[in-house]
Amino acid sequence: MGLSAVLNNALSGLTSNQASLEVLSRNVSNSGTPGYHSESMSVIGQAGPDSNYAIATQVTRAFDQSLQTSYNTETSDSAYAAVTSKYLDQLQTALGTPGGDNSLDTVYNKFESALNALTASPDDYSTRATVVSSAQTLATTLNQLTTQVQSLRQQTNQQINADVSTVNQALNSLVQVNQQLNDINTDPTTRAQLLDQRDTLVGQVASNLDVNANYGPNGTVTLTTRSGVTVLDQKAGQLSFSGNADITAGQQFSSDDSQNGVGTLTLNTPSGMKIDLVKQDVLQSGEMAGLINLRDNTLVQAQTQLDAIAGGVAQAFSTNQTTGTAASGAGGATGLSIDVSQVQPGNTLTLDYSVGGVSKSVSVVDVTDGSKLPMDYTQPDGTRVVGVDFSGGASSVAGQLQSLLGPSLHISGSGSTLTVLNDGTSNTAVAGLTAQTTSTASQDGSLGLNLFVDSSNEPYTGSLDGQGEQVGFAGRITVNSDVIANNALLVQDTTTAPIGEVDRVNYLYNQLTNENFSGAPTPTSGLGGQLSGTVGQLISQTMTFQGNQAGAAESNASSHSDAMTALSSRMTSEYGVDVNGEMARLVQLQAAYSANAHVVSAVQSMLTALEQAVGIG
Numbered sequence: 001m002g003l004s005a006v007l008n009n010a011l012s013g014l015t016s017n018q019a020s021l022e023v024l025s026r027n028v029s030n031s032g033t034p035g036y037h038s039e040s041m042s043v044i045g046q047a048g049p050d051s052n053y054a055i056a057t058q059v060t061r062a063f064d065q066s067l068q069t070s071y072n073t074e075t076s077d078s079a080y081a082a083v084t085s086k087y088l089d090q091l092q093t094a095l096g097t098p099g100g101d102n103s104l105d106t107v108y109n110k111f112e113s114a115l116n117a118l119t120a121s122p123d124d125y126s127t128r129a130t131v132v133s134s135a136q137t138l139a140t141t142l143n144q145l146t147t148q149v150q151s152l153r154q155q156t157n158q159q160i161n162a163d164v165s166t167v168n169q170a171l172n173s174l175v176q177v178n179q180q181l182n183d184i185n186t187d188p189t190t191r192a193q194l195l196d197q198r199d200t201l202v203g204q205v206a207s208n209l210d211v212n213a214n215y216g217p218n219g220t221v222t223l224t225t226r227s228g229v230t231v232l233d234q235k236a237g238q239l240s241f242s243g244n245a246d247i248t249a250g251q252q253f254s255s256d257d258s259q260n261g262v263g264t265l266t267l268n269t270p271s272g273m274k275i276d277l278v279k280q281d282v283l284q285s286g287e288m289a290g291l292i293n294l295r296d297n298t299l300v301q302a303q304t305q306l307d308a309i310a311g312g313v314a315q316a317f318s319t320n321q322t323t324g325t326a327a328s329g330a331g332g333a334t335g336l337s338i339d340v341s342q343v344q345p346g347n348t349l350t351l352d353y354s355v356g357g358v359s360k361s362v363s364v365v366d367v368t369d370g371s372k373l374p375m376d377y378t379q380p381d382g383t384r385v386v387g388v389d390f391s392g393g394a395s396s397v398a399g400q401l402q403s404l405l406g407p408s409l410h411i412s413g414s415g416s417t418l419t420v421l422n423d424g425t426s427n428t429a430v431a432g433l434t435a436q437t438t439s440t441a442s443q444d445g446s447l448g449l450n451l452f453v454d455s456s457n458e459p460y461t462g463s464l465d466g467q468g469e470q471v472g473f474a475g476r477i478t479v480n481s482d483v484i485a486n487n488a489l490l491v492q493d494t495t496t497a498p499i500g501e502v503d504r505v506n507y508l509y510n511q512l513t514n515e516n517f518s519g520a521p522t523p524t525s526g527l528g529g530q531l532s533g534t535v536g537q538l539i540s541q542t543m544t545f546q547g548n549q550a551g552a553a554e555s556n557a558s559s560h561s562d563a564m565t566a567l568s569s570r571m572t573s574e575y576g577v578d579v580n581g582e583m584a585r586l587v588q589l590q591a592a593y594s595a596n597a598h599v600v601s602a603v604q605s606m607l608t609a610l611e612q613a614v615g616i617g
Contacts, residue, residue: 069213070567075564084293088294091149105543111134135451191219226284227283305538307470318460322435324433325338337419340435344437345464397413408423444493449483453478455476
């Protein structure tokens with residue numbers, strides 16, 4: 001081997017060492033940089049005509065596509081779980097711990113206790129004042145809870161808007177990264193840095209949207225949602241969001257754009273297609289999907305439960321119970337008749353009967369809004385609820401009920417009187433017919449009292465017409481100003497009734513503690529959130545349900561957090577810089593560099609000596 005070959009070998013070794021040292025230097029200097037993937041230099045031996053020499057070929061960046069895919073998926077799922085847990089924890093804090101000083105159940109129990117005390121001392125002014133004061137506290141608590149629930153819904157809208165900006169910026173940056181990765185002239189060092197940036201940006205998108213990343217041979221990436229909608233290809237899709245500035249209980253999501261009260265979230269895909277992400281149920285995970293579910297389902301369900309409580313407590317006091325009177329008809333048919341003239345939209349008739357020994361109970365609700373009919377469902381307690389329009393009088397009500405309940409009963413109406421008879425045989429029997437109507441005046445001789453009222457001191461009937469009176473009622477419920485001005489109304493059902501009369505207060509207390517209420521089924525009631533029972537039970541069910549929801553969300557978020565920790569640890573192992581290993585490598589490179597430098601020095605000395613010898617000769 002000639003000196004020139006030896007020199008070339010040494011110089012190639014120095015060049016390879018220098019390239020490897022540059023990579024090592026980058027690894028060490030970025031050992032704590034988030035998103036940095038460790039690099040390595042591939043050095044191969046090359047055979048020449050009369051020697052072997054080393055060549056530094058390319059920089060290799062640590063990357064495991066399967067690991068990265070798992071990380072992106074878990075990033076979306078963890079973000080969904082975390083944001084759900086965060087908001088439900090705030091809701092749980094607002095409701096309070098069962099039995100806590102200011103919790104909803106404690107406020108209610110104080111009110112019920114005050115009313116119970118009044119049954120023993122109806123003539124005591126201070127006892128009546130305590131009832132009014134505790135009623136005001138209960139109404140105010142429901143108002144505040146509504147404000148907090150709607151504030152949480154508004155916060156979700158604000159966060160969705162912020163997430164839209166984050167995603168759009170990340171997608172636009174990814175387009176630029178893809179363009180640079182497509183450039184064959186991009187040097188290896190820059191390419192490795194671009195790939196680090198790519199993975200960081202994909203993680204930002206995945207935190208907000210559930211995306212699948214597809215990596216090209218040159219490192220470029222395309223993104224699609226799990227449902228198959230393209231978000232990034234050669235171009236970036238763009239999200240846009242128009243949300244209401246102030247969400248109220250009545251403003252809810254609807255697939256009908258004219259009825260949608262919460263705003264729209266759309267995606268203009270890279271191909272130019274416009275997609276409504278919420279209406280078309282595109283998002284399955286990620287923070288934005290979690291926020292949308294909270295805004296349109298979970299928090300709406302919480303508001304529905306509060307409204308059911310408010311409606312129950314109002315109707316417990318305002319409802320007058322009128323039982324039917326005996327009636328008979330042709331062929332020996334027997335049953336009951338009742339006056340329906342006082343039935344208002346939202347009021348009910350309760351019909352109890354049996355067929356073939358099987359007991360049945362039907363709650364007939366006055367619904368004049370034709371868009372809500374037909375209405376027919378079964379409450380958790382087994383009661384069948386049907387909607388009937390009472391505006392046409394007893395004869396019209398009879399016809400509608402006959403159609404709904406079938407031929408086992410004979411139903412007729414005349415004037416304001418509705419009659420329900422059996423079929424004249426022992427196979428059927430009419431056991432009860434009761435009208436639950438709302439009190440129209442404070443001292444009309446009826447025992448019901450509009451203690452809790454709607455806006456402008458209006459009686460609350462629970463009407464389902466239009467959007468429904470119950471929607472948002474917990475935010476509007478207040479104590480009747482007439483009762484605040486004259487607390488004797490709590491005990492005097494007429495102007496001449498003795499101040500020590502107990503009939504009304506006993507009736508009100510019995511209604512509050514024994515009357516059952518049930519909210520209509522909602523899109524989210526399948527989750528177990530539909531309430532049924534007394535007012536106290538409605539409150540207990542709500543607090544238990546929301547507590548369980550918050551606990552389950554916290555547990556789910558913790559599980560996903562653990563999964564993220566495990567994945568992050570694995571990524572650190574796969575991608576991270578082992579500083580000790582790099583230092584050991586440095587020693588090796590220094591030794592190799594020294595050896596190659598020594599060879600170069602020796603060859604140079606030999607060549608110098610040779611030149612001198614030739615010159616002397």
